[in-house]
Amino acid sequence: MNAISQEFAPPFKLIAPFFILGSLFYLLSTLLLFAFDASDLFYTDSHVISFVHIFLLGFVMMTIFGAMAQLVPVVLEVGHFAVELFYAIWPLLLTGTLLMAGGFILSPKLLPYGGLIVLISLMIFVGETLLTIKRVKEFTVVMSSVLIANTFLFFGIIFGLVMALGYAGQMSVDIYSLLRAHAYLVIGGYVSITIMGLSVILLPMFGLSHGFSLTSLYCALYMMSFAVIFVVIASLFDLDFLLYIGCVLSILSQMIYFYQVYTIYKTRVRKENDIYAKSLIFAYLSLVGALFLESLFILMSYEPFLISGAWLLFFGFFGFMITGHIYKIIPFLVWFERFSPLVGKEKVPMLADMLPKRSSEAQFLFSSIGVFLVAFALLSQNNIALSAGASFLVVGALAFVRSVLYMINFKK
Numbered sequence: 001m002n003a004i005s006q007e008f009a010p011p012f013k014l015i016a017p018f019f020i021l022g023s024l025f026y027l028l029s030t031l032l033l034f035a036f037d038a039s040d041l042f043y044t045d046s047h048v049i050s051f052v053h054i055f056l057l058g059f060v061m062m063t064i065f066g067a068m069a070q071l072v073p074v075v076l077e078v079g080h081f082a083v084e085l086f087y088a089i090w091p092l093l094l095t096g097t098l099l100m101a102g103g104f105i106l107s108p109k110l111l112p113y114g115g116l117i118v119l120i121s122l123m124i125f126v127g128e129t130l131l132t133i134k135r136v137k138e139f140t141v142v143m144s145s146v147l148i149a150n151t152f153l154f155f156g157i158i159f160g161l162v163m164a165l166g167y168a169g170q171m172s173v174d175i176y177s178l179l180r181a182h183a184y185l186v187i188g189g190y191v192s193i194t195i196m197g198l199s200v201i202l203l204p205m206f207g208l209s210h211g212f213s214l215t216s217l218y219c220a221l222y223m224m225s226f227a228v229i230f231v232v233i234a235s236l237f238d239l240d241f242l243l244y245i246g247c248v249l250s251i252l253s254q255m256i257y258f259y260q261v262y263t264i265y266k267t268r269v270r271k272e273n274d275i276y277a278k279s280l281i282f283a284y285l286s287l288v289g290a291l292f293l294e295s296l297f298i299l300m301s302y303e304p305f306l307i308s309g310a311w312l313l314f315f316g317f318f319g320f321m322i323t324g325h326i327y328k329i330i331p332f333l334v335w336f337e338r339f340s341p342l343v344g345k346e347k348v349p350m351l352a353d354m355l356p357k358r359s360s361e362a363q364f365l366f367s368s369i370g371v372f373l374v375a376f377a378l379l380s381q382n383n384i385a386l387s388a389g390a391s392f393l394v395v396g397a398l399a400f401v402r403s404v405l406y407m408i409n410f411k412k
Helices: 012-035 046-076 083-105 108-133 141-167 175-207 215-237 240-266 275-300 303-338 357-380 383-408
Strands: none
Touching: 012 046, 012 083, 012 303, 012 383, 046 083, 046 108, 046 141, 046 175, 046 303, 083 108, 083 141, 108 141, 141 175, 141 215, 175 215, 175 240, 175 303, 215 240, 240 275, 275 303, 275 357, 303 357, 303 383, 357 383
C-alpha cells in the first residue's frame, strides 16, 4: 500500500463543484436514454454521440478531474503548480459539454464553439497536471500512468476538435476514421489508464491491502498504451491488421488489469461489504461482461455486441467505479477539512456516519438493475426493456445526486 499524505491537498470548495456537476450530468445521461430506439441504434447516430459526450465529458471527466485535483498532489507529494486554475476548468468544461451535446442534436454550428471551449478546459487540466508532475523527483507507476494518460488525452482532444470542425462542415476530414482514434485515445488512453493507475492507490487505501505485486499492472499499462497507438495508426492509414492487433491488446490489457485487482482484493484486511465494495464488485463484473461481448464482436461483427459491450463498459464499469469511489472520497475530504481540526477537542463523526445509507443503497439497487435491463435491451433490441432499464437508472441517479449533496453538506 502506497503512502498517502494530506499535506498538499487543495481546499474542498475547489473540488465540490466537480462532484455536484458530475452527479447532475449522470442524471441527465439517464434521462436521455428514453429517446433511444433499441431496434435502430448505431454508434454513429447523432443522439448516441450526444449521449456519449454528456456521459464521458459531463460525468466521467468532470468527476475524474475533481478527484485528480485532490489525488495528484497527495499521491505525488508535491503541491499543485497553479491550483487556482481548477476554478476555471469546471465552468469551461460545463459550457463546452452542453454546447457540444446540443450541437450533435440541434445544430452542428455549435460544435466548433463547444469543442474549442472543451479543448481549452482540458488543455488547462493537462498543462497544470504535467507541470505538477515536473516537480516530482522520482517516477512511480502511478506517476507514469498519469503522464501517459494525460499525453493520450492531449491528442484525443485535438482529434475531437478536428472532428467537430468536420462535423460542422468547416473542413473536410474522414470523420469515421478519426472517430475510432478519438474514442481509443480518450476511453482507452485516458480514462482506462487513469483508472488503472489510481487503482493501486485507492483500492489498497480503502481495503487496507498489503504485500501485492505490481507486475500485472505494468503489463496492463504497457499493453493498453500500445493498443491505443496501434488503433490510432490503423485508423489514420487504414491498416486493418494493426487495428485487429490493437483491439486484441486492449482486451488482454483489461484482463491482466482485472487479475491485478483480484490480487489486491485477496490481500485486503478490511473485508466488510459496504456500498463501496458492492459498487466495485458490480463494476468489475460489468468489465468482464464488456470484454466478453467485445470479443464476440471481433469474432462475429454483430453490432449489438459492440453497443451492449460499450454500455457495460460505460455505465457498468466506469459508472459504478466512479460512484463507488465517490462514497469514499467525499466523506473523507469533508471530514478532513471540516472535522479533523476538532479531533481531541470535541466529539467528531466517523466517516461511516457521513454516508447516507438509504439513498446510497437505493442508488446501487436501482442502477444495477437498470444497467442489466438496458444491456439486455440492446442485445435483444427490445424497447420495453430499454424503457424499464432507463426508469430504474433515473431513480438510481436521483438517489446518487441526493447522496452527493448530503455528503458535501454534512454537518454534525
